[in-house]
Amino acid sequence: MTGRDSPRTSVENAELALLLEVAGTPKPGNVDRHRDHDDLRFEHFLAGAVGARRGLALAADHDHAVGEAFERAVEGMSHQRGGNTQFGALLLLVPLVRAGSDGRALTTEAVEHVVADTTVDDAVAFYRAFEHVDVAVGDPPEGLDALDVRRGGAAERALRERGLTLADVMALSAEVDGVAAEWVRGFERTFEAAEWLLADEGSAPDRAARVFLRLLVDEVDTFVAKTADEARATEATRRARAALDGEEEAEALADEFVERGINPGTTADLTAGALFVALERGLEV
Template sequence: MDPVFVGKCAQIASVLEVSGHPKPGNVHRTQNFSDMVFEDFLLSGIAIGKTMEQTAKKGYDLRKTPDKWSSIGLGNLIQEAVTETDRWVANNTNLGIVMLLTPICAAAGAVESFNDLRDTMHKMMMSTTPQDAVHLYQAINIADAGGMGQQEELDVSSDSSMEKLLDDDINMFSVLEMSSAWDRLSYELTNQMPVTFEIGFPLFAKIQSEYGINQATVQTFLTILSKIPDTLISRKYGEEKAKDVLKEAESILEEGGILTDKGQQLLKKFDQYLIDNGLNPGTTADFTASSIMVAYLDSYDDYNNKLSE
């Protein structure tokens, strides 16, 4: 795929995700947090565009040489995107999104057919290096986001952990695999992105064609939340609280979610409840962004047809 197109898809996914209203428990177009606002996320989505395009270009340049995919430098590119975001906003707005979109961008640049995207992305992740793992740790520290890799031996905040990654030849895929038991984003990145490709993307595409972008964004978010306990909530408040939130999302979907009047009323109450109790389904938001991006990548043929008109 054209790297310029891929970079734009990453930006579009980022700004559409945060614009979904009312996306319960998150910043959206009518709701800010005390430490970050809607515009911060818009800035972040635009700021990563150049790095995402460069990532796709690296994939494109190496599309015929899979044996060299380890040189793409996915970890470094994640760090570059997080660093650029940090220049524009004060808080971590998009680490999870960047971690998901970067390998998608690299794979999209390398494939001719959308059908090869998922498998190519997974192979690129498996081809990562220990230096990629170090760059990922540095990106997490820049974003000031804890939780991934926080074990006694491989704490993300420890310089000795980064040395151990290099000394023991632990690549980025492997270190994420270690975290996958308790971190759903790590699981996503090491298991061919099942939430993105099997739940989020097909649903977003279907709802968008029938109801429009905002309804598709919110319904996708709510559906993912109803199926996967949110890691950010479970990390802060425990697994049982994350399951309670999941069950509430499930009950709202049973009433139609954002697609019905009753569902919309319940959704607004749910949004306020999550905000009042500090329950932020941030990992669900990340998966929503990756789902939106994959849906737009799937429109590549339509994009090319319009270019040729």
């Protein structure tokens, strides 16, 4: 199934995907409906999903640019006390919503067209989104300090001088950031995980938790590598495999990872994107 088969609009499905992602449990290291972090709670993610809706609506409106839609979604998401809840997930969802809007079939080719059509203005808006919340990012490549995303709107001149589109900016980070890699690779993992969701059984949050583990097993989480270190990122993947194989208790692993601050955020972002694609293709809730 590659067409659209949902009773909801794409915007409704995007908001629902964010809600279902955080409701899935256990997702080792992440906030879910059973676990909070010290400074980031389940309720913050619910509020973030609702707040992002206006930006997601702009993504479905072709009179508004993708970058504008993303910045608006992040700004709306930020209207809760937890800070950054779904920045990476929104970076996946905005082009997906654009690709599937107006009743069109949501395919990898459609998303690739959205990415290819991004502009320098979209890149500038993406940078401005960093002014709304603190986002854990690594240092820019050597010689590209002017393009450090932490500069926010102050990087506009450098972006325009280099003529960098949002697609170009994503390509610069694709080797070290799993969400940026999706932009470069045609959202390959997102669509594959959506098929896993559709082929599974049970409630949508339970399916999401299992897909989270499969994604974490499939590839080391770049957010863990960035915020902890490569060793813990590799450990997270290895132990997710043990949990998926029934050799380790997933609930206990989730508690341990929260306690140790091992937070596979990129994997959660991909799960949200996959949920959206699956909902568009008929996943029932």
